[in-house]
Amino acid sequence: MKLQQLKYIVEVVNHDLNVSSTAESLFTSQPGVSKQIRALEDELGVQVFGRSGKHLTKLTPAGEKIVDIARDILSRVDGIKSVASEYTTPDKGKLNIATTHTQARYALPSVISQFVKRYPNVSLHMHQGAPSQIVDFVQKGKSDFAIATEASHLYEDLIMLPCYHWTRSLIVRRDHPLASRSSITIHDIARFPLVTYVFGFTGRSCLDIAFDRAKLKPNIVFTATDADVIKTYVRLGVGIGVMASMAYDKALDSDLVAIDASHIFDASTTRIGFRRGTVLRTYMYDFIESFAPHLDRNTIDRAMQLKDPLELENLFSQVELPIR
Secondary structure (H helix, E strand, O other), rough: OOOEEEEEHHHHHHHOHHHHHHHOOOOHHHHHHHHHHHHHHHOOOOEEEEEEEEEEEEOOHHHHHHHHHHHHHHHHHHHHHHHHHHHHOOOOOOEEEEEEEEHHHOOOHHHHHHHHOOOOOOOEEEEEOOHHHHHHHOOOOOOOOEEEEOOHHOOOEEHHHHEEEEOEEEEEEOOOOOOOOOOOOHEEHHHHHHHEOOOOOOOOOHHHHHHHOOOOOOOEEEEEEOOOHHHHHOOOOOOOOEEEEEHOOOOOOEEEEEOOOOOOOOEEEEEEEEOOOOOOHHHHHHHHHHHOOOOOHHHHHHHHHHOHHHHHHHHOOOOOEEOO
């Protein structure tokens, strides 16, 4: 059994069982990938993949367990390399982050700006996507960190550390009837068509919970994954916006009015996470602490030792997270 064979079966799964695209991503030939998979299956005496003719169609029950173990082995190999690099080239490496547009556009710029100045030899890459895509990036090893708010059930296999709370604001045009109001109620909001986040994105569920609590039904006429898109359609008069308060810029959005809605919608918590067993480089610890100052190296190491999610919650239960 070779590490190369384990890498091939994992990458085939990552590419939805498409051997051709797997070979292309690994800079090798399709027959070469197929040959190595067959050799591994012959050695193990079980099929990793089900087939229809020459095409792979599914993971077998045995294959699912084998691929899970293979992912863990390859992750540990990466960990060995990270340990070595920490001693040979401590300030050189790469960092891949998976997050949503709101985090990338409004929460991360100052952190990344400081990071690239401090670590000019670290190559930093950002992937934006939906919660399911974000966790997929990290689980498949394409990203080191996931930074997200919604769909916590998707991240059960990751160590997710709380960073900050954030609130929502109502965004309206200056000629809107609510523009002159210093405070609003959920009944005020329910009177108008809404422009907000797609369900499953950026704390959208808190909006639905608030309306359910008031026994009201929101009139959502337009949804988007991007706060800037939401503001665009508010400007067009499609509806009033409900979005993260931090996404409103007084200078750039001076044609719009933001009305605090933190008393209506519960605050959401943004977290940063990584795979269990990940060996964090010094610059990774520094990135996390720059993003969330209460997450120093000792605290992160303590969190990494905990197996029970409740223990992890208890670790941060007395920490007063900042609000954005």
